[in-house]
Amino acid sequence: MRLVVFDVDGTLVDSQNLLVAAQAATFAAHGLAPPPRERSLSVVGLSLREAFLELVGPEGPHESLAEGYKTAFQRLLSDPVLASPLFPGAVDVLASLGRREEVMLGIATGKSRRGVSRLFDAHGWHRLFHTVQTADDAPSKPHPAMLLQAMAEVGAEPGETVMVGDTTFDVAMARAAGCRAVGVAWGYHPAEALRAAGAEEVLTRFEDLPRLLPQAG
Structure with a gap:
């Protein structure tokens, strides 16, 4: 898993x-x-x-x-x-991963739970994610609590867990939790900063994420 x-x-x-x-x-x-x-x-x-x-x-x-x-x-x-559109490729990649029996999906965000619920309502994601961690539930990133709680909730080990994010806060949180970190180059922090923080790979296309998962655990 x-x-x-x-x-x-x-x-x-x-x-x-x-x-x-x-x-x-x-x-x-x-x-x-x-x-x-x-x-x-x-x-x-x-x-x-x-x-x-x-x-x-x-x-x-x-x-x-x-x-x-x-x-x-x-x-x-x-x-x-x-309005807050999704990045190109996000919808298709999430749907593809959601169909894989060996994959569970989660959220770890600085948003409030209300904000996440609104997003889920808009995109029909309430059944897609197995665990959702928000700013209402844990200390702010880069504290590892969100990932530790997510793993505990679904019974995953650090070696089975990948954090996908666009900031050094995401990468630092993953490393503090003993998980692997994959960065994305289209967000708020530059790719070189993500790599320096410890991201094992920085994606330039969402579609490249699924191919990394077999190597991430």
């Missing part, structure tokens, strides 16, 4: 414009200048509290910003220009 765990934003979902817009609206509501786009995207993958703590420091209003972001994000979701 093999457990393949996916990050969401930057890995499955192309949410850059939505996340940057929600951050900008949140900072504006607090009378603060928003960070540059590159800086905004650099914290994607962390929980909201950890992301805003990173952006404004412990003396800044990071708790209030994290709460305000939730409101801004919900409001902007109705804007079709900022």
Whole structure:
């Protein structure tokens, strides 16, 4: 049996414009200048509290910003220009892996459980994933708790588990949990950073993932 765990934003979902817009609206509501786009995207993958703590420091209003972001994000979701499409190949690869009896699929994300449920509603994924770990369930990445909980939930061992993500936080989490890490080059952190963090491979096409799985355990 093999457990393949996916990050969401930057890995499955192309949410850059939505996340940057929600951050900008949140900072504006607090009378603060928003960070540059590159800086905004650099914290994607962390929980909201950890992301805003990173952006404004412990003396800044990071708790209030994290709460305000939730409101801004919900409001902007109705804007079709900022809708969060899936990356090319994601639908077909997930469907293909879901048909393999020896593969279980999981999610480990800095999103809230409500956000994941909304995504699952939109794409009909409620029965596709065997385990779902969110920012509501565990410490922020790169802490290994999400992967440890996912493995415990489905009875998988670290040697049977692969984390697929677009940030160094995903890679570091996988290594801390004793799992293998596969990076994707279309997300928030550059391929060279993913390799330096310990990703065994960095995909440039979603369609290349299934061929790696026999070598990942």
